[in-house]
Amino acid sequence: MAAKLIGGRVVGGGGEGRSRRSFCRELLKRRQPRLPQFTVSASASMDAYKQLGMFSLKRKIEDAVLKAEMMAPTALELEEEQWMRQEEMMRDCDLWDDPSKSNDILLKLADTAKTVDALKDLKFKAEEAKLITELAEMNAIDYGLFEQAYDSCLDVSKSLHHYEMSKLLKDGYDMEGAFMIINAGSEDADSQIWVEQLVRMYTKWAEKLGREARRASLDKSEGFVSSASIEFEFEYAYGYLSGEQGIHRLITSSRNGFSSTSDEACATVEVIPLFLRTSPDLKVNDEDLVVSYSSSENTVWIKHLPTGISVESSGERSRFANKIKALNRLKAKLLVTGSKNVLEESRRYTSRPRKMVLDMKTGVEVSNMNSVLDGNIRPFIAAHVGMRQNS
Known part of the structure; x- marks a missing residue:
């Protein structure tokens, strides 16, 4: 059975307990075609430029992943708790008695559900960026993979920014x-x-x-x-x-x-x-x-x-x-x-x-x-x- 990465854990392929790093090695062997690699064999000036670019990308990726790991779990837990409270309120409320109130509850429930989905997606993208970075390091510094991880981190940063701002924007028409x-x-x-x-x-x-x-x-x-x-x-x-x-x-x-x-x-x-x-x-x-x-x-x-x-x-x-x-x-x-x-x-x-x-x-x-x-x-x-x- 082929190995798979599910929820940050590697399963299948000859054992449930295999490490993420061994899975990365196998994935690297199967990757075809290989992306261009930048190693010490390049000219000195070009190598220095690529190394500088790689370290810059790596730092930005690490910053985005760290922020996501610090914020996302707590935010997701709070939003899921709010979701459950809203569902309980909806069950206790007679939707036909007060259509205006019911509509407000349903809209808020839909908003919270979207936020929960967005935070789950954010966590996934942060894990994906972290895994791609590990792959790149194991593959003797693959600049193309770092760029791929950076693209994922841009999405993470946008999602985090939007979530943070949405918590601040609570005036009358801010959500419109x-x-x-x-x-x-x-x-x-x-x-x-x-x-x-x-x-x-x-x-x-x-x-x-x-x-x-x-x-x-x-x-x-x-x-x-x-x-x-x-x-x-x-x-x-x-x-x-x-x-x-x-x-x-x-x-x-x-x-x-x-x-x-x-x-x-x-x-x-x-x-x-x-x-x-x-x-x-x-x-x-x-x-x-x-x-x-x-x-x-x-x-x-x-x-x-x-x-x-x-x-x-x-x-x-x-x-x-x-x-x-x-x-x-x-x-x-x-x-x-x-x-x-x-x-x-x-x-x-x-x-x-x-x-x-x-x-x-x-x-x-x-x-x-x-x-x-x-x-x-x-x-x-x-x-x-x-x-x-x-x-």
């Missing part, structure tokens, strides 16, 4: 999706190009999370994007992104001889909840609304007269669907803001002479602006969530 509107601060080309860069930044951020961001609308003026909206249809997107609301300012300084000039582009970012499972629980009077339609497309605009808040929707195939979506966006905006508010400066991006990004709300500063624009905004998001919890 997010609808983001980005508008150019002026009609100049620089501000409109800046809108495109911000759209790319938030799209790349979602990709790095393993999630999808859908561009709901893109309004162009003379070839440039004057306004854009993005839908993040995944849980906790609003909790993550609500701190991004405000004015995002790009400053570019240049020196010409003894004088220096500074160019500025800005865009406003608004974020409202995108309700994923239910419609916003808010009644809006029809007489308070002005609804208008485009003549050639299915775009729908709705203005709320008491507050002056306006919304639009153009991503659906029919006017009716766009009207429903626009109405939901209006309700979400009313729930979050209550009235028309002035956006404050949120973040300042300086491209020259020093490329850095400063968050005006939390004081967090990142020296690599290109990395931020490539979607690496986790430090800012974590700081915003932490600040909300402290307050």
Whole structure:
């Protein structure tokens, strides 16, 4: 019978008690084709580069596995206990007596079940990365295997980050999706190009999370994007992104001889909840609304007269669907803001002479602006969530 790895134990293949390391040796013998190996036979410079890369990957893998081993078992135990309590509550509750309460219990039970599955998957991936690392060390340092283990650890790190953040994000609409509107601060080309860069930044951020961001609308003026909206249809997107609301300012300084000039582009970012499972629980009077339609497309605009808040929707195939979506966006905006508010400066991006990004709300500063624009905004998001919890 062939040996198998089940739950971190090696079984079969001539005995139940065989060690993981002996199983690794057999697995290595059977591996075909072998991945490229980097040993001392390579040139000195190339060998040094590969060794440095290998040690760096190994350290990152060990850090991710250690964190998973410290957090995952306790977190999984707590979530499974909560799951059992919720199941008991559901058994004790008459689901037909109070449909609203029953629906809330069922939703929470489903959320906990998903969390338990995610934590089990996290533990498996951490064990997999650890095993692959052992295989690599036994195979005279196989850089390809270390890369494979590192890919598994990236998934572990993302899952851990998402779990940690989900425990912090407990405000009213944190668990909902997010609808983001980005508008150019002026009609100049620089501000409109800046809108495109911000759209790319938030799209790349979602990709790095393993999630999808859908561009709901893109309004162009003379070839440039004057306004854009993005839908993040995944849980906790609003909790993550609500701190991004405000004015995002790009400053570019240049020196010409003894004088220096500074160019500025800005865009406003608004974020409202995108309700994923239910419609916003808010009644809006029809007489308070002005609804208008485009003549050639299915775009729908709705203005709320008491507050002056306006919304639009153009991503659906029919006017009716766009009207429903626009109405939901209006309700979400009313729930979050209550009235028309002035956006404050949120973040300042300086491209020259020093490329850095400063968050005006939390004081967090990142020296690599290109990395931020490539979607690496986790430090800012974590700081915003932490600040909300402290307050």
